[in-house]
Amino acid sequence: MNNMPLLDIIIILIYLAAMVLVGFYFLRKNKNAEQFTKASGKIPGWAIGLSIYATFLSSNTFLGVPGKAFGSNWNAFVFSISMPFAAWIASKYFVPFYRKSGNISAYEHFEKRFGAWARTYTVICFLLTQLARIGSVFFGIALSLQALTGYSMSTIMIVVGICIIVYTVMGGIEAVIWTEVVQAIIKTLGALLILYLLLRGIPGGITTMIEIGKNNHKFSLGSLSPNFTESTFWVILFYGFFINLNNFGIDQNYVQRYHTATSAKEAKRSVWLCVFLYVPASLLFFIIGTSLFAFYHVHPELIESVRQQAAIEKLTGSASARDIASLAANLKPDDYGDKVLPHFMVTQLPSGVTGLIISAILSAAMSTISSGMNASATVFTEDIYKRYFHRTPNEKQKLRTLYISTIVFGLMGLSTGIAMIGVKSLLDIWWTLSGIFAGGMLGLFLLGIISKRATGHAALTATIIGVVVILWMTFSANIPARYAFLRNPLHQNMIIVIGTLIIFLMGLLLSAGKRKVSTTVINEN
Template identity: 65%
Template sequence: MKNLPLFDLGIILIYLVGMVLVGVYFSRRNTSADEFTRAAGRIPGWAIGISIYATFLSSNTFLGVPGKAYGGNWNAFVFSLSMPLAAWLATKYFVPFYRSTGEVSAYTNLEKRFGTWARTYAVVCFLLTQLARIGSIFFGISLTLQALTGFGLVTIMVVTGICIVIYTVMGGIEAVIWTEVVQGVLKTLGAIIIIFLVVREIPGGVSEIVSVATKNDKLSLGTFELDFVSSSFWVVLLYGFFINLNNFGMDQNYVQRYHTATSPQEANKSVWLCVWIYVPVSLLFFIIGTCLFVYYQQHPELIEGLKLQAAAERLGMPETNAQVVALAQQMTTEDYGDKVMPHFMVNMIPTGLLGLIVSAILSAAMSTISSGMNASATVFTEDIYKRYINQQSTERKSLKVLYTATVLVGVLGMCCGIAMIGVKSLLDIWWTLSGIFAGGMLGLFLLGIISKKATNRAAIMGVTVGVLVILWMSLSYLLPADLAYLKYPLHANMIIVIGTLTICLVGMLVTKLNGNKNK
């Protein structure tokens, strides 16, 4: 099946037009930069909470998590289990702090604490993180739509990107939040429908799924041994805690939402609402991946086609090519896991429901991309343009810069998505990139909070050593075989953990040594 039925196309078209109309509706209020970036602080906490949940539940979750569970087990679900602790710290320390400063940018305070360089460093890290995330989401959504329509990955990214840019530019943060409320409901409904359809197709139902999954170790959360080389329970838990702490405490996507709330209490409620919705819903996607594994084990004739499709995309050659066929024969379940969900949708979801599911996946992508574009534009305007280019910028000029920056981030995000074509695992590439870029931000921020005596010099030393360590951990795999002893030995998800701790601990050590010298 390479073309969607007209009825399904109609549903998708109605959804896309509806999202654009939301942007048109809220565009009437965007008469100032304050309206564009924080909606004048009039959004209720429950709407912000669902909005944050929708941002978390991106197409990386919708497609990457089932693919991960299909090819492996439930190890990645430990990421979700780390969220409550990160949320507790965020609501206790970070949310009250940001609300008290009144600064819409999460990084303005770093300049007050350590100097201009600290703010600039955090902004660069954030923008790189957002480009990596937006790119991975563009790539993820294009995988599904390519399977459904036959259009090229690049064409799909450009078309969906234009739609997202339109309503994000026109509606600002208020349009982003209210569209994400709709998208959060839609994507949750989509997950429930998919589970029902998969279970319905498996003879024996739930009992058969549990039996086959248990036999193949599909429900495991990973080894509980203190193993930091493989993706153990503890590696994912630590990674999840640091990433989620970064999300709730440092990421402009979330910090900006705190300022749209009517009160600090409503802002705190939004964080907890996100957690209590996301944790069980993310589990649904692992269940989907496990159910799909059982389904395809019962239909092995379908697996060869999936392997050929994955091999052809990786090599950029037709499925009939001899090299493609040879590569397909060597592929394991992990190599083609991201293809499973789109394949099942194409062949097994009935007309009408298919349009709804595709709309849900589109919403998963659009919600995260739009919020990332808005947050990135806000950071660029507040921390780069108004700080270095035009400190006396008028409201009208700032609003124009916000519009331009939003479009620019969307275009660059699409370019990153195009560059990711052919990656092995959508979820893996996002986790790796986010760990590299986020570690530096979080370490510096924690140093400023934990060590009240930390000086500018201590922060510079901490960041310098931390960045060098992060670069070594990220790039040492490129070293030749005779220098293998210099390669980073631990799992890639430990990069953010070690990078964050290095910056924080080195900064505290330098502060301590300086204190001893001054005695």
């Protein structure tokens, strides 16, 4: 086990204790469910914008993006480029829609529009998405801290998870937002500090980094060819647009924040503030990834232990030193990209600085996890507990349900993170899971708000067709080779794009057909 300097341990413990104390501070304010879920609508737009930015900037970004840039190129940055397009639609249409409805749940209107089945379906998809998101973020925390401390990943997740659950349960959405404001600042400063230390360790600094990046095609945004079978520029652009549209439009994490704003205008401003912060921040993490590549390109001997460890993890059973060395020599940067930044922190950062960076990574993770826990508890209370178990609970019953469900979803997300131990790429696993669960939700949402003619039966049929297509696109790679023609030919990031479009377009088509039939019957009579 690595021996972490006492100064770093003190810094991390102070940070964790401070987050828990924030929960205690806001505990006294949580006298009713509205305060717990909406903060009584008294949060300024700039704080909400920083909060949304902090939720976007999770440990998936802090660790996954540099790992992706180290292993390949800047193709994934196209995801961020798509964000302003989704934000424009959200601020113009989605924010006013939710503020006018007054429903704290993003999914209650589905029942009014299409029936109970639609609300149930979207709630299930959302909760599964949150488990995938929280789990992948827990995994990201453990990945970095394991390299530093030597403790098992599961132990790290449990310790950090308890701290997150405590302050989220006690403080409600107001504690979540204000801690995220602090976390947004900490994680951004932490990233800038990492970049500075990286460039300082590269002879020639930024000039050498750019030269090495160009020579190894690290700045490529992907092919511009209309090829949807590979991770081209267009595949990531479409994927990013639909995922961001899903985030701003029907993700409870964001919709709930619209209700905490003092006005619709402030809620719109929060969306744009998030975009203006996240796009350059995500670029910063890609620069960090390329700088890591340049650093270890100049100092190849310093990365050998990471390659050895990655080789050991790939080999099953006992393996000789010769086998490990042979496999390590043939590994590609993409095979160990997620491990490089934690390794740099362990071996290159001075005492004290490591604690600050770990606190930044913790803040990146904690903001996403606490937000997801609070949103999941709100959805469970509004869409499941009040819908199926107790339609008119008093304030004490609603608060108790919110508290218990927050704890339960925190523990379930923690378990999901433990189950993810061993995945190859943190960013890839999250993108795959989010595409599966989000595709059907977004298509149904767009059908409901764009088409006035869409009926519940048409929407149900379209959703069934869309879900079948999504499942086929996701799992058809497992079809035996002799039936290879039945496999999905498109890239996996196209799942949410195709799933959304099928549900939306099929809903329009089926509704138009029913309307035509109904008109014909009326005319004949």
